[in-house]
Amino acid sequence: MRFGKADLSQHYDVIVLGAGAGGMTAAAVAAHEGLNVLVLEKTNRLGGTTALSGGMVWAPNSASETTVGTEDNVAEARTYLDAVIGSRPGAKLRQTFLERAPEAIAYLGRNTAVKLTPLAFYPDYYPDLPGATLKGRVLEPRPFDGRTLGEAFRLLRDPLPEFTLFGGMMVSRTDIPHFRRMFRSPRSALRVAMLLIKYGLHRLNLHRGATLVLGNALAGRLVKSLRDLSVAVALETDVTRLLMENGGVGGVEIAGADGPVTVRARRGVILATGGFSHNQEMRQTYLPERAGPLSAVAPGATGDGLALGRTAGGSLPAGNESNAFWVPVSTFRRNNGAEAVYPHTVTDRGKPGMLAVASDGRRFTNEANSYHEFVTAMLRTDTGLSAVPCHLICDSTSLWRYGLGAVKPMTARRAPYLKSGYLIEAPDLNGLAAKIGVDPTALAKTVARYNSDAETGSDTLFGRGANAYHKYVGDAETSPNPCMRPLTDLPYYAVKLQPGDLGTAGGLGTDGNARVLAENGAPIPGLYACGNDMNSIMSGCYPGPGITLGPALVFGYLAAMHLAGKNTPDAG
Structure with missing residues (x-):
């Protein structure tokens, strides 16, 4: 058959x-x-x-000690799950x-084509709890050549366009830093050039890149x-x-x-x-x-x-x-008219120069926490302090380096996002406060405190950047806190976030x-x-x-x- x-x-x-x-x-x-x-x-x-x-x-104890340089076992993983989940059923x-x-x-x-590689460093989401590890429990699928599927390649669901470049090029987790550094590092420039050539060859015969x-x-x-x-x-x-x-x-x-x-x-x-x-x-x-x-x-x-x-x-x-398994999302309309939902997982919230504010113009949670924890905070915010929706804000430097939702890093042509209302831009904090509907004095105080904390490297409000997972989703090239950098480079930007899910x-x-x-x-x-x-x-x-x-x-x-x-x- x-x-x-x-x-x-x-x-x-x-x-x-x-x-x-x-x-x-x-x-x-x-x-x-x-x-x-x-x-x-x-x-x-x-x-x-x-x-x-x-x-x-996530598959504890599935990687050999020689592969990741650490030993895991059922008892340690069970200790961690008990610490996170408690006495709930299951x-x-x-x-x-x-x-x-x-x-x-x-x-x-x-026995199958499924090949998974343990990651040498990927912390559990609550790395300070008993039984947590910083590596070995997370496996990543090895890159796959979609051309080996033949005609079935077209039957495979395409990735979200917002997670691809140039209309269909997927970028691996390890290659993202090379794209960020391609104008500053000859090695990164060469790596990016090789990826682009390979992608171009694929597009001669395929509807998208085949390096999956x-x-x-x-x-x-x-x-x-x-x-x-x-x-x-x-x-x-x-x-x-x-x-x-x-x-x-x-x-x-x-x-x-x-x-x-x-x-x-x-x-x-x-x-x-x-x-x-x-x-x-x-x-x-x-x-x-x-x-x-x-x-x-x-x-x-x-x-x-x-x-x-x-x-x-x-x-x-x-x-x-x-x-449900929660994730903050932003919504927009693609060029083809289709309505889209963008999941804000790890690409922006925890990066330096990003912060989220509720309806009162103040931060309400640690932006570097997991996406599930972030939305949990949105949903439990007191009725007098609504974080549904909230706004993720940044300055121009952070927008360029990390992107903001569907706006990809190093996007020079921002007019379509601004015209549609997806991306909000203002020349100063007062203007931004007016556009996102928060008190300007409160927003100014929030940013001032954030900036001061970023300078010292200590988030005095929520402890952002204090644990291994926060550091992982931040930017290692930023110090003293890889998750924080003062918002100083005008103009300012914002995107509206709402609760969403990655599955039930x-x-x-x-x-x-x-x-x-x-x-x-x-x-x-x-x-x-x-x-x-x-x-x-x-x-x-x-x-x-x-x-x-x-x-x-x-x-x-x-x-x-x-x-x-x-x-x-x-x-x-």
Whole structure:
């Protein structure tokens, strides 16, 4: 059977709903174990939100000590998760994740195109808590040549345009500093020139650059795995219901052009449709009212898997700290007229010369904290001090060096952003205060205190730059505090930030094999869930980079191995 084509008239061993990281991992593992697998994807692209993401995978104890120069273990990682998450539900699943993650990552490395490299330095998000580490727990997908996908390259979801250069060139995390220094360093100039030449050659025949990095590389590697294993794939396919047989799930019903089409699954169905980020009714039910409707998640995550799982007897457990993984976002309209949501993860907020102010013109949190923690602060701000929305402000030097939201670094042509109202510009603080609607005296005092603290290197209000994670997201070339620099270079700029999400945390309750549980705690035969269709093992907390992708890969693997009848750790 040719990849990309699916015969919906035949039966399969396993049917996977959704082609993000969790779904494609489950499909690849099941296929490698000899099962006949069908992947059904609602949209017209493969990769889901993974393809748009940073692609980091949090998988403690999966890197060798010789690789990263440090030793990790289950006990230390468990200590850290306990410190962050506390006594919230999910402890048993967290233990399963920690114990089985090394096995799952090793399996993928041996048997699929997924290749992950541990980062020598990437701190946990709360590096001062017990059990935290500065390196070794975060894995990064190796760069991937999209040309090896052949015609399937066009089926892979493109990255966000705002995270590419020149209309389709992806830039790796390690190459970003070279672009910043290309006018000051011959070595960096040469590196950038080589990248540009390579990109130009790709564009002779392709719709974008084929050197894939970050989440697009991970998604591309998973697509390559499905292709290599001849997994059947059907795009633009809506599943309308699960087939219930003998108290369990025996297949799916698909909306066809001439009526419903029934496809049976001999062993089971895996729900991996991406959660409910784009289902406004579910957002109103499970998320805070002030969170609003915005999401940076790929189209298609409309709660289909959760709805199907609930009709089969599954439920969403209570007890999460949050039912979403938060990120501040800004909104704008692209040149093609499409409305866009830009996630402010690590590119601007924690950089020198950036600060966020609430409706009273004052800072309300540490801008260098994780994106999840930043929005948590936005949502908990007292009603008399609204940070929904807030504004991220900077001076001209910081705008040039780091960009501001969708405005990329070293952007000389700012007129379109200014004309649309996305980027706000003012010649002085009084003018900026008027444009963003805050008290000018309060804003002046805020900036004066920030500037004074930046000079001394100590944030006397929130301790910005005081821990290893803050320093990581800052700029090592700035001292004495890599996260702070006085705002002195006119004009001033601002972008409006609102709450958004990178995915939902509330999902179906499952066991350690990713089987969906009925309300009485018993597994529903033939029904599994992973990715954001599975309730977050982190209970809606955000301990570190990749804590959605890590569990997605691991529990996708565990679901497939259970379906294959292999419940014990893989021995080789």
